[in-house]
Amino acid sequence: MNSSPNTTTPLCLLFDCDGTLVDSEILLAEVMGEILPEFGLPFSARQYMDEFRGVRFKTIVQTLEKRFQALEEGAFSQLEAGMRARMEARMRAELVAIAGIPAVLEQLSNHPMAVVSNGPERKIRCALESTALGHHFEGRLFSAYTLNVWKPDPELYRKAAAALGYTPQQCVVIDDAAVGVEAGLAAGMHVIHLNHFPEEETTPDGAIGILHASELPAAIENLSTNVTADV
CATH class of the missing domain: 1.10.150 (DNA polymerase; domain 1)
Known part of the structure; x- marks a missing residue:
């Protein structure tokens, strides 16, 4: 298990797929x-x-x-x-990537990253292949169909974190859907809600709301700073 996050242990980023990485x-x-x-x-x-x-x-x-x-x-x-x-x-x-995501993933390449999705693994792979995002997540795809647990059950995110060797407190969930945000919060993780419909949806207490993928690096940098300060 990785030690507490600090400047040499970047937070682990757990991305949803549909609606978060790809516009599916x-x-x-x-x-x-x-x-x-x-x-x-x-x-x-x-x-x-x-x-x-x-x-x-x-x-x-x-x-x-x-x-x-x-x-x-x-x-x-x-x-x-x-x-x-x-x-x-x-x-x-x-299929295309969510606007801004390709550049953001390059900016965040110093962080360990994984995909955690309610979809089957074949669908996840198809999405990443179709948008040329797969190289960011080699060997780090976690499907609810493989693990037999679906969001909003927090166990899906917990199992992914454990497999990667991180505690919940070392992980950031990035998800656009209510079921994923709920799962991440219940798992005890940091959560960033990519809110595509701010006039219709409210970011729950405890999660960080952003409106565009381009806001992700700054949000994650702020989280990293705050987590390190709390250690």
């Missing part, structure tokens, strides 16, 4: 808005953005089943496979 949320919303109604579950892209950003796909489907009707037996596997295939095709053709 609208693509996912559109794919879900297409395929869920095909299986008898009314849904729109706007509904995903308003209600379900960052939420596990199975949880979204279960919520819709309670509201409308249960899927036929065995239909979920077909639905999920279709959603994943359509999403991967869209990502490879259209």
